[in-house]
Amino acid sequence: MVQRQLAQGIRRGCEALGHHLSSTWFSLTSTQRKKIEKMSFAGVLADADIKAALAGCAAADSFNYKTFFKACGLAAKSHEEVKKAFFVIDQDQSGFIEEDELKLFLQTFGAGARELTAGETKAFLAAGDEDGDGMIGVDEFVTLVKA
Numbered sequence: 001m002v003q004r005q006l007a008q009g010i011r012r013g014c015e016a017l018g019h020h021l022s023s024t025w026f027s028l029t030s031t032q033r034k035k036i037e038k039m040s041f042a043g044v045l046a047d048a049d050i051k052a053a054l055a056g057c058a059a060a061d062s063f064n065y066k067t068f069f070k071a072c073g074l075a076a077k078s079h080e081e082v083k084k085a086f087f088v089i090d091q092d093q094s095g096f097i098e099e100d101e102l103k104l105f106l107q108t109f110g111a112g113a114r115e116l117t118a119g120e121t122k123a124f125l126a127a128g129d130e131d132g133d134g135m136i137g138v139d140e141f142v143t144l145v146k147a
């Protein structure tokens with residue numbers, strides 16, 4: 001009984017939150033919306049390079065971060081530009097790229113791209129997570145891209 005009430009309460013809370021979020025979104029001006037939608041690599045990286053980089057790892061378990069960062073052109077960018085890229089991948093703007101964001105890494109480059117496999121995500125995280133906190137911080141990301 002208590003469990004059922006709890007479940008209902010949680011569901012109501014989620015519905016209210018969802019409503020709040022969507023009404024927040026719709027109360028934004030079109031300029032504000034555009035700004036949020038523009039959180040992508042457009043203007044930082046060339047579309048052709050992004051396409052080539054994504055095509056190079058289209059098959060599951062073929063992702064290699066070094067190859068990818070070189071192919072998409074990010075490895076050759078300035079520290080400032082690499083930092084900008086970090087905040088696109090850090091979708092919730094927490095200041096860290098967590099494992100779930102890392103899994104969706106390719107999709108921040110192209111909406112139709114695949115998710116990284118569990119193995120790829122773990123290997124990617126291990127390569128970047130120097131201090132072992134289970135997430136990639138901005139400095140760790142710059143080091144990884146420039147490696």
Ligand SMILES: [Ca+2]
Nearest residue numbers: 090094096098
């Ligand atoms: Ca994050």
